[in-house]
Amino acid sequence: MNMTKKRLIPRLLQMALVVVAVYFTFILVFDVLLGQLIPKSLLTMYMVFVIAGVVMVFTFTEQGAQELAGPIKALVEDPSRKMVRNVVFVIVPLLAGYYTYSSMLPSFEAPVELRTIHPAPPNKFKAYGKSFNLTTLENPYRKFEKEDPVKFKELVKEGGNVYIQNCQYCHGDRLDGKGPYASGLNPTPLNFQDVGTIAQLQESFLFWRISTGGPGLPAEAAPWISSMPVWQNFLTEDEIWKVILFLYDYTGRRPRSWANE
Amino acid sequence: MLTRNMKITFGALMLVILAMFMLPDFMPAVHASEAAAAEATSAAAPASAAASDAAAEPVANAITFPPAPKLTEADYPTIPGVNARVMVWLVAQLHLWFGAFVVAVPMFVFIIEVIGMVTRDERYDNMAYEFIKVSITAYSLTAILGGLLSFGLILFYPDLFKYLAMIFKESMFAYALLFFAESAVLYIYYYGWHWLQGGNKKWIHLTFGLLLNAVGLQLMFLANAWTTFMMSPAAVDAAGVFNGNTWEAIHNFLWNPINIHRVVANVAYGGSVVGAYAAFKFLSAQKKEERAHYDWVGYNANFIAISALLPLPFAGYYLTAEMYAYSQQMGITLMGGVFAWIFIIQAVLIGALFLSANYYLWCGMGRSDGAYRYNPRIKYIAAVLVLAFLVWFTPHTLVLTNSELKDLGGPYHQILGVFGIMPAKNTAVNFLLTFTFLSFVFYRRANKVATVSWAAAGNAAQIALFTVGLINIVILGVYYGYFTNTVYKVAASIPQVLTTLTIIITSLVIDAFMYKGAKDVAPLHWGRMPARSQYALFLLAVSFTWLMGLMGYVRSGIRQHWHVSNIFRDGSPDAFTPGLGYAASVVSVGTIIFMAMVIFVFWLSTISGKHVVAKGYWKEQA
Numbered sequence: 001m002n003m004t005k006k007r008l009i010p011r012l013l014q015m016a017l018v019v020v021a022v023y024f025t026f027i028l029v030f031d032v033l034l035g036q037l038i039p040k041s042l043l044t045m046y047m048v049f050v051i052a053g054v055v056m057v058f059t060f061t062e063q064g065a066q067e068l069a070g071p072i073k074a075l076v077e078d079p080s081r082k083m084v085r086n087v088v089f090v091i092v093p094l095l096a097g098y099y100t101y102s103s104m105l106p107s108f109e110a111p112v113e114l115r116t117i118h119p120a121p122p123n124k125f126k127a128y129g130k131s132f133n134l135t136t137l138e139n140p141y142r143k144f145e146k147e148d149p150v151k152f153k154e155l156v157k158e159g160g161n162v163y164i165q166n167c168q169y170c171h172g173d174r175l176d177g178k179g180p181y182a183s184g185l186n187p188t189p190l191n192f193q194d195v196g197t198i199a200q201l202q203e204s205f206l207f208w209r210i211s212t213g214g215p216g217l218p219a220e221a222a223p224w225i226s227s228m229p230v231w232q233n234f235l236t237e238d239e240i241w242k243v244i245l246f247l248y249d250y251t252g253r254r255p256r257s258w259a260n261e
Numbered sequence: 262m263l264t265r266n267m268k269i270t271f272g273a274l275m276l277v278i279l280a281m282f283m284l285p286d287f288m289p290a291v292h293a294s295e296a297a298a299a300e301a302t303s304a305a306a307p308a309s310a311a312a313s314d315a316a317a318e319p320v321a322n323a324i325t326f327p328p329a330p331k332l333t334e335a336d337y338p339t340i341p342g343v344n345a346r347v348m349v350w351l352v353a354q355l356h357l358w359f360g361a362f363v364v365a366v367p368m369f370v371f372i373i374e375v376i377g378m379v380t381r382d383e384r385y386d387n388m389a390y391e392f393i394k395v396s397i398t399a400y401s402l403t404a405i406l407g408g409l410l411s412f413g414l415i416l417f418y419p420d421l422f423k424y425l426a427m428i429f430k431e432s433m434f435a436y437a438l439l440f441f442a443e444s445a446v447l448y449i450y451y452y453g454w455h456w457l458q459g460g461n462k463k464w465i466h467l468t469f470g471l472l473l474n475a476v477g478l479q480l481m482f483l484a485n486a487w488t489t490f491m492m493s494p495a496a497v498d499a500a501g502v503f504n505g506n507t508w509e510a511i512h513n514f515l516w517n518p519i520n521i522h523r524v525v526a527n528v529a530y531g532g533s534v535v536g537a538y539a540a541f542k543f544l545s546a547q548k549k550e551e552r553a554h555y556d557w558v559g560y561n562a563n564f565i566a567i568s569a570l571l572p573l574p575f576a577g578y579y580l581t582a583e584m585y586a587y588s589q590q591m592g593i594t595l596m597g598g599v600f601a602w603i604f605i606i607q608a609v610l611i612g613a614l615f616l617s618a619n620y621y622l623w624c625g626m627g628r629s630d631g632a633y634r635y636n637p638r639i640k641y642i643a644a645v646l647v648l649a650f651l652v653w654f655t656p657h658t659l660v661l662t663n664s665e666l667k668d669l670g671g672p673y674h675q676i677l678g679v680f681g682i683m684p685a686k687n688t689a690v691n692f693l694l695t696f697t698f699l700s701f702v703f704y705r706r707a708n709k710v711a712t713v714s715w716a717a718a719g720n721a722a723q724i725a726l727f728t729v730g731l732i733n734i735v736i737l738g739v740y741y742g743y744f745t746n747t748v749y750k751v752a753a754s755i756p757q758v759l760t761t762l763t764i765i766i767t768s769l770v771i772d773a774f775m776y777k778g779a780k781d782v783a784p785l786h787w788g789r790m791p792a793r794s795q796y797a798l799f800l801l802a803v804s805f806t807w808l809m810g811l812m813g814y815v816r817s818g819i820r821q822h823w824h825v826s827n828i829f830r831d832g833s834p835d836a837f838t839p840g841l842g843y844a845a846s847v848v849s850v851g852t853i854i855f856m857a858m859v860i861f862v863f864w865l866s867t868i869s870g871k872h873v874v875a876k877g878y879w880k881e882q883a
Contacts, residue, residue: 123827187672
């Protein structure tokens with residue numbers, strides 16, 4: 001069955017236009033409309049697979065593949081296109097050279113680094129002069145949520161007070177990581193409202209992180225940069241457990257748990 | 262003569278069955294009461310908890326075992342110029358790749374043989390024979406690499422090997438004996454293929470196929486026990502003193518999750534490797550008939566790989582959830598900590614698997630002129646697949662430049678960050694599966710026209726099924742994934758899977774009735790496939806291999822500086838987690854070596870059937 005017909009836009013150009021359109025759609029949607037830019041590393045990954053998908057659609061039929069390869073083949077083989085060929089064969093290496101040069105050029109920008117946000121906790125850790133077993137550690141006040149809701153509410157309120165007096169300067173009064181000091185810190189403080197932070201963790205993990213702070217991070221998490229204080233030096237054990245209650249209560253998240261309610 | 266052969270076969274069969282019944286004697290703890298005690302012990306989650314529980318149990322035997330040794334660098338023998346870790350790593354990985362292949366092939370060979378017997382279509386029988394023929398050479402390589410691995414461990418990690426052998430001596434002995442049984446059954450199954458044909462003989466042959474699978478799986482389960490013991494030790498106390506029995510050590514917390522994951526993954530992997538074999542033969546075929554045959558074989562191999570790939574993400578998710586349940590530390594190291602980036606690569610490779618499998622199906626529609634009417638719809642499937650794929654590999658923690666970090670106000674993206682956690686991934690993978698199945702449905706019906714009177718109603722029912730199912734998957738993912746407790750979040754993945762399976766099974770049933778007696782639109786031309794479709798089959802095998810290597814590294818690497826998690830510390834100079842780039846390089850080199858060996862196996866299968874008549878070379882016989 002011969003499906004060949006003269007196209008208004010050649011297939012190769014169609015494919016290039018689709019790829020370019022998708023690229024600018026990403027930029028338009030994220031950088032302009034939503035005001036949350038799309039990181040270059042992620043956009044590169046996205047575009048690699050968008051291109052893969054587009055190439056697959058344009059080549060799964062024999063006719064489509066031939067139409068796509070036709071102009072490229074003609075460029076290389078057709079004697080009448082000698083001039084275009086020479087121009088392309090000069091421009092392509094020059095572009096590749098320019099890309100290599102610009103990507104290797106030293107810059108003042110700090111190198112990109114992979115940062116481990118949730119380092120693996122140890123099985124045991126020391127705080128307040130004693131050892132805590134993270135695999136069995138539980139919030140002693142969590143039980144009041146069911147047993148004595150009035151008392152639980154009071155504990156949450158106390159935790160809130162601790163938070164406002166100590167934590168909100170960095171983590172913000174909305175717990176969104178946008179406290180008054182946040183802009184001076186890099187990396188910025190954690191946003192507890194994000195579904196990927198405290199909602200993914202057990203309360204024991206939070207207790208470990210709060211009580212031992214940045215210096216208490218494990219060696220496995222290196223390289224690490226954190227300005228989180230060692231809160232066991234400033235807060236009591238009870239205050240930390242109460243503030244944990246407050247974090248979950250205010251954000252409406254549930255601590256990670258394997259037990260059914 | 263026939264009766265004599267029958268007797269010999271029957272005798273051999275009885276011997277193998279007897280050998281299998283005797284196996285438990287090498288494992289003293291599989292008696293009911295001990296197994297029950299083991300169940301109770303294995304329910305405990307972390308190593309320390311399991312150990313203390315086990316310590317409370319009465320000791321099963323009177324022997325007192327030593328604690329796990331505390332090693333220094335001097336306890337690890339070295340050979341100048343040999344990096345012990347890389348050597349053992351590569352050999353173990355190569356052994357596992359070949360092992361996975363030879364355990365998997367008999368599974369689908371058995372099924373294909375049964376299909377051939379039921380349909381009396383000899384093509385299936387020939388294909389099954391061809392697959393097992395390829396696995397015979399791979400079997401030898403598996404054994405050689407297994408031997409090399411044992412020597413590697415004894416030479417470079419003698420104390421670790423001694424410790425494991427002390428705990429698993431019975432199962433290691435049983436493993437060695439099982440290898441004899443495996444070899445015997447495999448050789449009878451392969452060399453007796455054309456001998457045991459027709460009537461009752463075919464039944465005998467099938468019984469050998471079944472036995473081969475039983476023995477192969479037992480071998481894998483035993484080896485899995487040693488591996489998972491190193492991750493989630495059982496029947497030992499905190500100092501590593503063995504205080505239980507072999508069954509308790511085997512039936513450790515992660516044993517069954519790994520068993521399930523590996524069985525499913527092996528079938529998908531085996532299917533992809535024989536798919537690569539078919540592609541190799543297709544591309545090197547000289548005759549039209551040969552191309553047609555290997556096109557058909559490649560199609561079936563791809564079908565096997567994809568069928569097993571469908572449940573694989575769920576088996577993987579179950580394994581990971583169990584790791585989290587066993588140890589929060591292990592779970593976070595795995596997916597939130599240092600290894601999280603390997604999971605992004607994993608997501609990319611799994612996406613590549615789905616894309617190449619779909620591409621192969623779309624190219625396959627060119628086998629018939631009747632399929633052209635479906636071509637315009639392919640771009641929509643591709644758009645959904647790519648979108649689902651983008652969600653599937655979007656990382657939660659982004660790689661950001663300093664200026665991007667400031668612009669975003671933190672390492673998390675307000676919109677894309679939502680795609681970084683498991684509920685989004687689960688939803689995306691269910692879309693990937695459902696639309697891959699849709700590609701298959703299009704492929705199946707591309708060249709046919711349903712003749713039943715209720716065809717329109719049947720199509721409407723299928724459209725409704727897909728629509729409602731996909732909406733359900735989204736609701737389960739969004740509501741339970743983002744607005745409920747973790748326990749529901751994890752649990753919601755099960756109804757999501759069930760929804761996908763319901764779509765697939767119900768749709769297949771409707772299709773089976775609707776296309777019964779359907780008429781062909783145009784003739785089907787096996788062999789009318791472009792060469793690039795065959796490279797998609799190669800990509801499938803390479804992606805699988807690479808993926809298994811990377812995830813195998815992660816599974817082993819989450820023990821970090823422990824030989825046996827939390828009880829037996831690694832004291833070697835290599836007791837550190839290598840950089841991700843270094844690890845990826847080692848796995849990539851392993852993948853290249855494996856693929857080179859696989860091509861060698863394929864090549865061997867082509868020369869085995871060649872006969873050269875060397876005229877004038879041999880002395881004329883009177």
